[in-house]
Every structure is written in structure tokens, then in C-alpha cells.
Amino acid sequence: MxxxxxxxxxxxxxxxxxxxxxxxxxxxxxxxxxxxxxxxAGGTEGGGIGTSAELISAAxxxxxxxxxxxVLTDLGSAVLTVKALLAEGDELPEGTRLVDAPFVExxxxxxxxxAAGADLDAVEAAAAEAYSYRKV
Amino acid sequence: xxxxxxxxRWLTTxxxxxxxxxxxxxxxxxxxxxADHGSNLQRGFTAVATALEKETxxxxxxxxxxxxxxxxxxxxxxxxxxxxxxxxxxxKALGDAAEVGEEELAAALRAGVExxxxxxxAAPGDKTMIDALVPAVDALGTGFxxxxxxxxxxxxxxxxxxxxxxxASYLGERxxxxxxxxxxxxxLLIAALAETAEADGE
Numbered sequence: 001m002x003x004x005x006x007x008x009x010x011x012x013x014x015x016x017x018x019x020x021x022x023x024x025x026x027x028x029x030x031x032x033x034x035x036x037x038x039x040x041a042g043g044t045e046g047g048g049i050g051t052s053a054e055l056i057s058a059a060x061x062x063x064x065x066x067x068x069x070x071v072l073t074d075l076g077s078a079v080l081t082v083k084a085l086l087a088e089g090d091e092l093p094e095g096t097r098l099v100d101a102p103f104v105e106x107x108x109x110x111x112x113x114x115a116a117g118a119d120l121d122a123v124e125a126a127a128a129e130a131y132s133y134r135k136v
Numbered sequence: 137x138x139x140x141x142x143x144x145r146w147l148t149t150x151x152x153x154x155x156x157x158x159x160x161x162x163x164x165x166x167x168x169x170x171a172d173h174g175s176n177l178q179r180g181f182t183a184v185a186t187a188l189e190k191e192t193x194x195x196x197x198x199x200x201x202x203x204x205x206x207x208x209x210x211x212x213x214x215x216x217x218x219x220x221x222x223x224x225x226x227x228k229a230l231g232d233a234a235e236v237g238e239e240e241l242a243a244a245l246r247a248g249v250e251x252x253x254x255x256x257x258a259a260p261g262d263k264t265m266i267d268a269l270v271p272a273v274d275a276l277g278t279g280f281x282x283x284x285x286x287x288x289x290x291x292x293x294x295x296x297x298x299x300x301x302x303x304a305s306y307l308g309e310r311x312x313x314x315x316x317x318x319x320x321x322x323x324l325l326i327a328a329l330a331e332t333a334e335a336d337g338e
Contacts, residue, residue, distance in 0.1 A: 050172075050212035076302060077214035083255055084208050084217035088224075 005065025007114040007123045009038045011107055012056055012073040012082060014049050016042035022104055026111040036114045037063035051077040053085055060092045068095035068120030070110050072127060074103045095120060101127035137235035142332060143199040144188050150328035151181040157324055164317040168304040172213055173317040180211035180219070196236050200227025214302060215318060218252055218265065219325075225251035242276040249273050256301060263297040263304065263311065265318035272326045284323075284330035291319040 009026075013019040019042025027038055039059035044050040060069050069092070073079045082098045085091040097120060099106065106127035113126035154161075154177045162174030184203045193199045204224030207216050226248030230236050236244070249269045258264040268290040275286035292315065299311035302318075 044212040048212070049170075050176075051216075052212060053209040053216070077212070077217065080214050080217035080255060081208065084221050087221065087255075088205070088208075 004067050006036045006117065007067045007110075007120050008060070008063025008065060008069040009036065009107065009110050009114060009123075010056065010059045010063060010069060010071045011038065011040050011042070011103070012051065012059075012071060012078045013040070013042045013103065014051060014074055014076070014078060016040070016047060018042055018074070022107050025104070026107040029108050030111045030115050036111055037065060038111055039063045051081045053081050053091070056082060056085060057091050060096050064093035064096075066095075068097065068123075069093055070097055070099045070114070070120060070123050070127065072099050072101055072103055072106050072110060097124060099124045099127045102130050105130035105133060137237055138196060138241060139235045140192075140194050140196055140199050142336065143196045144192075145335070146329050146332040147181070147184055147188060147199070147203050149332050150325050151185040153324045153328050154178050154181045154321065157321075161317050161321055164315055164320055167314045168299060168307055168311045169317060170213075170303055173215060173321065176211045176213040176215055177219070177321055180207045180216055183207075183210040195230070195232055195234055196241075197227040197230035197232060200224065200230065203227075214256075215265075215321070218256055218318070219321075221255050222248045222252050222269070224248075238280075239277070242273060245276065246273045258301045261297060262300040263294045263316045263319070264299075264301050265316070265322040267291070267294050267297070267316065268319040268322035268326065272322070280330040280333040284327045287323040287326035291315060291323040294319045 011019045011023050019040030023038045023040045039062050041055040041059035045052045063069055071082050073082055109130045110123050110127040113123045158174035158178040162171055165171050165173035183206045187202055187206045193202055200223045204220040208220030226244045229244035229247040258266045260266055260270050268287040271290040272283045272287035275282040294316035299305045304311045
């Protein structure tokens with residue numbers, strides 16, 4: 001079990017719609033996950049395709065309940081921006097972690113696991129394990 | 137010796153170069169990328185120039201760290217965290233010194249380039265900004281003009297390469313025959329450094 005509140009989840013995509021829709025999908029599939037804080041950080045601040053460090057920082061702060069924050073990303077600048085923010089040291093809440101996971105499947109696994117009260121290590125492991133789900 | 141004002145002028149010169157060359161950078165990026173490199177960098181460097189007018193860090197390291205943070209938060213594409221990390225790590229390596237020598241700058245810039253390679257996972261020959269930056273840092277011991285020439289040669293040498301990083305890597309063989317936009321903008325950044333040093337009579 002995590003200390004304090006549930007682990008927060010941030011979903012970073014190049015597209016605001018993708019990030020928001022995956023957040024909605026993950027919460028929907030998690031059933032009673034209403035209390036898991038999930039925040040999308042999609043696109044640029046101007047609504048374009050890209051990555052916004054400001055939106056990521058704000059999303060991470062908004063889901064931080066003291067038990068850590070798992071950040072899932074799509075690709076390219078989303079990954080690099082989160083890594084650069086983590087290297088900065090003070091831009092993201094303490095206990096924020098970039099989780100190496102497929103974006104959609106990993107988000108579902110992370111939200112379901114966080115809803116069960118798991119800690120950040122378990123949420124990260126569940127999201128990463130989504131890579132091993134073969135479709136063919 | 138190079139003081140905070142030298143570094144401010146380097147970045148101001150780089151901002152002007154990026155503004156002048158933005159269309160060319162975007163044209164290169166439209167061939168093998170997503171056609172936003174020029175506009176993204178222009179937005180980032182304009183923010184850098186504005187921040188440096190408002191705040192005036194009094195050390196070379198402070199100037200580069202402020203600039204790097206601006207790039208990470210304003211660019212919106214992969215070049216933001218990559219160039220931001222380059223400047224920030226270089227700045228951190230310079231520490232609190234009020235003035236730094238050319239050798240210290242060369243060593244710090246090498247630390248910055250290595251941080252970029254770690255962040256993006258690119259190595260020389262992958263058709264990225266690294267192909268201009270590594271030769272530039274290697275040549276910086278010889279002087280600023282040599283670094284500029286090495287960066288420009290490195291950027292031109294990306295033309296026959298096949299991209300192995302970023303969106304261009306999805307193109308496979310079709311990325312061959314185009315100069316890499318990131319290597320091109322890296323050469324601009326090093327050229328701006330050489331121009332600043334020349335204007336100083338260094």
C-alpha cells in the first residue's frame with residue numbers, strides 16, 4: 001500500500017486529445033478509480049501538436065498526493081522533456097518518475113494498480129509489464 | 137577570459153542567427169521531419185533573449201542555465217530539451233566562476249554534449265545535432281574559428297547519412313540525401329560563438 005493518498009498518474013502525449021482520451025479510457029476501464037488522480041498533459045500550451053514543459057509540471061503538481069507521481073509518455077519530445085525536467089531537480093514533485101511503458105496499455109495498468117492502493121514501485125512495474133502483453 | 141556578458145552576447149547572436157535561418161531550418165525539417173524546427177527554435181531563442189534582458193545572471197554558468205531552462209520550457213519539440221540540456225549542463229559544468237577560459241569552456245561544452253547524447257541516446261553518425269557538436273568540441277581546443285568550421289563540416293557530412301534517431305529514422309533510406317536540421321542549427325549555435333569571439337578580438 002502507498003503512504004498517504006494514491007499514486008498520481010500523468011499522461012503526456014503530443015496531442016491534447018490523445019492525452020485526454022487515454023486518461024478517460026484508463027479511468028473508465030479501472031472502474032472505481034474515481035479517486036486516482038489522473039491528469040493529461042497533451043500538446044503545446046497553444047493547443048498545437050508538441051510537448052509543453054509547463055503543462056507537464058502543472059499536471060504533475062495537480063496529481064501529487066504525497067505517494068509519488070508516475071509519468072507515462074508517447075514518444076520523442078514527450079520523453080525528452082520529462083527526462084530533462086527530472087534532471088532539473090525542482091520542476092516536478094518529489095517522487096515523480098518517468099515510467100517506461102506503452103502509452104495506452106501502460107496507462108490502463110497504472111490507473112488500475114494505483115486504484116488498488118499500490119505504491120509507486122508497483123504502479124511502475126504494472127505499467128512496464130504491459131509491454132509483455134502480446135497481441136499476436 | 138570570457139565573462140557573463142560574453143555568454144549573453146553569444147546567445148543574442150545565436151537568437152539573431154536562428155531568426156535569420158528559421159525558414160531554412162524548417163525547410164530542411166520538412167524534408168525529413170515535421171517541418172517545425174525553425175519556428176520551434178525561433179520561439180525558444182526569442183524567449184532566451186527576453187529572459188536575458190529581464191534577468192542578468194552575473195556568471196557564465198548562470199547565463200547558460202537560465203537559457204537552457206527557457207529552451208526546455210518554450211520550444212515544444214525535441215530540440216527544446218536537447219538544446220536546453222546542452223546549455224544547462226554546460227552552464228553547470230562552468231560552476232560559479234565569474235570568468236572562464238577557453239579551455240574551461242571547451243571542457244564544459246564537452247560535458248554538455250555528453251549529456252545530450254545520454255538524454256537522446258544518439259551517437260556520432262546517427263544524423264543528429266551530435267554530428268556537428270562533437271567535431272566542434274573536438275576542435276575548440278584549436279580555437280573558435282576551427283570549432284565553427286568543424287561544426288559546419290559536420291553538419292554537411294550528415295547529408296549522406298541515414299537517420300537513426302527521431303522521426304527521420306522512420307524514413308529509413310529516404311532520409312539519405314538531406315542535411316540534418318538539428319546538425320544545421322547546432323552549426324549555427326557554434327558559428328554564433330565564433331562570431332562573438334571574433335567581435336571581441338579573442
